[in-house]
Amino acid sequence: xxxxxxxxxxxxxxxxxxxxxxxxxxxxxxxxxxxxxxxxxxxxxxxxxxxxxxxxxxxxxxxxxxxxxxxxxxxxxxxxxxxxxxxxxxxxxxxxxxxxxxxxxxxxxxxx
Amino acid sequence: xxxxxxxxxxxxxxxxxxxxxxxxxxxxxxxxxxxxxxxxxxxxxxxxxxxxxxxxxxxxxxxxxxxxxxxxxxxxxxxxxxxxxxxxxxxxxxxxxxxxxxxxxxxxxxxxxx
Numbered sequence: 001x002x003x004x005x006x007x008x009x010x011x012x013x014x015x016x017x018x019x020x021x022x023x024x025x026x027x028x029x030x031x032x033x034x035x036x037x038x039x040x041x042x043x044x045x046x047x048x049x050x051x052x053x054x055x056x057x058x059x060x061x062x063x064x065x066x067x068x069x070x071x072x073x074x075x076x077x078x079x080x081x082x083x084x085x086x087x088x089x090x091x092x093x094x095x096x097x098x099x100x101x102x103x104x105x106x107x108x109x110x111x112x
Numbered sequence: 113x114x115x116x117x118x119x120x121x122x123x124x125x126x127x128x129x130x131x132x133x134x135x136x137x138x139x140x141x142x143x144x145x146x147x148x149x150x151x152x153x154x155x156x157x158x159x160x161x162x163x164x165x166x167x168x169x170x171x172x173x174x175x176x177x178x179x180x181x182x183x184x185x186x187x188x189x190x191x192x193x194x195x196x197x198x199x200x201x202x203x204x205x206x207x208x209x210x211x212x213x214x215x216x217x218x219x220x221x222x223x224x225x226x
Contacts, residue, residue, distance in 0.1 A: 034215075036215075044215075046215065049214075099170055100157065105155075
């Protein structure tokens, strides 16, 4: 079946340090992997995505890496700032299905 | 302003009283979907629609209905709400690529069923 596991569920880091969140998925044919950020009381918003034909994508302090062989992808945030505090969701588009399956979410807290 | 709107934003109701949550987008998006968000479970898709008059079940469709009579609107209907449908609901829309395009979420509807 279509399964996405996200870890850790909570993550606390010092301001300026890096944060890494990992997701694993079940279907090797999956081809689209977005990350959404949800600030407290707000709606989820896309922050970065990667498609299956590339292994890494960067956007300023945010990067996503994809390992198709191992069926996992990760979100990397460098030089963390207080405004990075939020819940982050990974998602996977499973080939042949017209839907996204989301991970359980990671609550990231940046400590000053 | 391009946006997805939902109404109501907050709703407290009682078991068995039919309700409808509206969702509207002004971006001419083909794909629309409904999610529910529960602590520790992430976002789970209830129903989705690829275009007008085309709808299909997501992962948790039991107890919900939808319709897509117009491109811009995608209401969520709870015919007989139960307490286990207490949740935060999000509508989302995207371009023709559907789940492979950026999802634009509405502001959310917090539903409590007593």
